[in-house]
Amino acid sequence: MAAIDRSLVRALPMFEKLSDAELDRMLARATLRRVPIGQAVFEQGQKATQFFLLLHGRLKVTQVTADGQQIIVRVVHPGDIFGFAKALMRDDYPGTPTAAAESLVLCWPTEVWGLFVEQNPHLAVNAMQTIGQRLQEAHTRIREMATEEVERRVAHAVLRLIDQAGRKEGEGIRIDFPISRQDIAEMTGTTLHTVSRILSAWEAKGLVEGGRQKLLVRDAAGLATLAEGES
Amino acid sequence: MAAIDRSLVRALPMFEKLSDAELDRMLARATLRRVPIGQAVFEQGQKATQFFLLLHGRLKVTQVTADGQQIIVRVVHPGDIFGFAKALMRDDYPGTPTAAAESLVLCWPTEVWGLFVEQNPHLAVNAMQTIGQRLQEAHTRIREMATEEVERRVAHAVLRLIDQAGRKEGEGIRIDFPISRQDIAEMTGTTLHTVSRILSAWEAKGLVEGGRQKLLVRDAAGLATLAEGES
DNA sequence: CAACCTGCTTGCGCGAGCGCAAAGACACTG
DNA sequence: CAGTGTCTTTGCGCTCGCGCAAGCAGGTTG
Structure with a gap:
């Protein structure tokens, strides 16, 4: 597997506090995956074996209800991490991210999450903040749906x-x-x-x-x- | 200020991995507060200076919209932590928790969150998991509101x-x-x-x-x- | 270039649930 | 125990937005 170049992720706020060496160590564990339009990175309900970072493109995360109705939970933008169900102590993915445009994704095995966080607590803080924002956003949407x-x-x-x-x-x-x-x-x-x-x-x-x-x-x-x- | 007895919180899953000494150190920084029915622990929009743990009672967390409509975002149950806006990098509280029943609350200044997490990473993991669950729940509600x-x-x-x-x-x-x-x-x-x-x-x-x-x-x-x- | 497929528009009728309004029930206060 | 305030019930009309159905447009394929 070819090494992944630092420059792909250097600019992301997620990693700005990491040294080049730390970053390289992370990237050494990652694989790169191209996701053509209309294809899913993983499926809702599937066992969570990896977590991801969107480098390029755009994903729509959908959930389907028991009776087949579909909703879009959120849109993943370049630089966002997604699918880190394991960090939230779930062992399956709660939704399906589908490429709305040709996309490029970094993938890590879930096991390395713990290692990364240990080595660099900043990452945990960052992740926490990310989820916090999403929770905020979710509450905003709930409020909108309820009142508007x-x-x-x-x-x-x-x-x-x-x-x-x-x-x-x-x-x-x-x-x-x-x-x-x-x-x-x-x-x-x-x-x-x-x-x-x-x-x-x-x-x-x-x-x-x-x-x-x-x-x-x-x-x-x-x-x-x-x-x-x-x- | 009288010391708070360990037994109040010993049973909570949040703290089960802590030694008695660690727990006491945490409790030494906490204050205990009684919240009578109908009263708010803090108000939406207020600067976040503390975070909390509900020991007893029940709180309804509400948000009000610009035009004065109100919704209940969630219910806080005994053992839940709440109001840790700072951990999510917000500096104000996003909602108002009001006592639906006579309640008892542990309060810590936001500054100690960092210390606690440093001393005991388990707490961070736990908090992350908690937020993850809330996010899940929020998405479930969004789906329900959209489709049912x-x-x-x-x-x-x-x-x-x-x-x-x-x-x-x-x-x-x-x-x-x-x-x-x-x-x-x-x-x-x-x-x-x-x-x-x-x-x-x-x-x-x-x-x-x-x-x-x-x-x-x-x-x-x-x-x-x-x-x-x-x- | 014709055929086709997918996504978009638009009309029409209907029904869930909101808004308003008024009255009833229960609990607390003096 | 009467008085008062809060919470709840119920009726009625109306509107928003859904469901169905049909037709249209633009892009892609053979």
């Missing part, structure tokens, strides 16, 4: 996406990976139909510009107003 | 409550702290009216028995069937 009507939820979801994955593009901000109406529906707890209607309405108002698996936000401020619900 | 209709959500919430705070009582299982229809509504993202109607219907079917701030589940299995949604 669909249009505002969709607005919030879109704003979150342009915040996490926005790329400036001429007249506005583009969501930088392929995302369908169905996806947005699964993030906001509604149906593809309703999302389509809402986006059409927004397009008529000049707030956004749609397209097949594409979304361009022309007026983020306007959307934010909508999200805050001044009817 | 109100009656099933309420069923799930009640089942969770009897699981976490159920006490066997003659004909069924009682929820062991005062809980109102309003509370259940705020846990499931609906209104007090709808909850009341649902519980009335269940009572007619012999599934539960209601009362002012009380709930007794007579047929947990029946409720579970309902929650799984075999209409």
Whole structure:
């Protein structure tokens, strides 16, 4: 197996406190994996044998309910770690991360997590913080789902996406990976139909510009107003 | 300040790996606080200066939205730690824990968290696991809110409550702290009216028995069937 | 270039559950 | 024990958004 170059991960805040030597030692235990669009890194319910770091691309983490309904729990962005179920004392993965765009992933066997943390407590602190943020985010979503009507939820979801994955593009901000109406529906707890209607309405108002698996936000401020619900 | 007796916390899984000496050292830094019913341990948005362990009683953690709506994020049970925002690198508390029953709380200044973790890495592992479980639970709730209709959500919430705070009582299982229809509504993202109607219907079917701030589940299995949604 | 597939749009009707409103029940206070 | 405040029940109308169904567009394949 070829050694993985430090430069791939050097810039990540996760590792900024590590020395080059420590980093190399970590990378020596890792494998690199390409995940083509539409493919899953692992499946919900599978035994957790590895944990991961997304280097490039984008993953949607889904969960399916007993009756086959699907929801998107979160989106994994480059630099995020994911699938560290073992650190949380689970032994199976709770969701399925699927590549929304061609992705590149670093994989470590779960056993090394303990070693890494021992050698470098910073990593544990960092991981803890990461989970904390996710918990926060989850609570925010719960609150939104409990109190807000669909249009505002969709607005919030879109704003979150342009915040996490926005790329400036001429007249506005583009969501930088392929995302369908169905996806947005699964993030906001509604149906593809309703999302389509809402986006059409927004397009008529000049707030956004749609397209097949594409979304361009022309007026983020306007959307934010909508999200805050001044009817 | 009087020393706090080890026996109060010895039995908690959180501390089972600690020696008596270590435990005493921790307790030496703690203060004990009684929280009367209806009172908050701290307020949402307040600077995080302490973290806590619930010894006795029951707390409901609420968040309020910008427009004044309230939701219950979770319930804190005896033995749970809470308010360790600093460990998650926040410096304010994200919610308000209010005593649903007369409660007893151990309080530590946030600074000692680092010390404790250094001395006893087990604590960090434990904390991580705790947050992991909460994240899991949060995702479960998101999934429920996104895919299930109100009656099933309420069923799930009640089942969770009897699981976490159920006490066997003659004909069924009682929820062991005062809980109102309003509370259940705020846990499931609906209104007090709808909850009341649902519980009335269940009572007619012999599934539960209601009362002012009380709930007794007579047929947990029946409720579970309902929650799984075999209409 | 035609055929096809997948994702998007739109119309229509219906039903769950919310909002409002009013009244009843229970517990605590003086 | 009457009075008061909080919690709960129940009725009624209305609206949001879902479900179904049909048609459309754009990109990909033979």
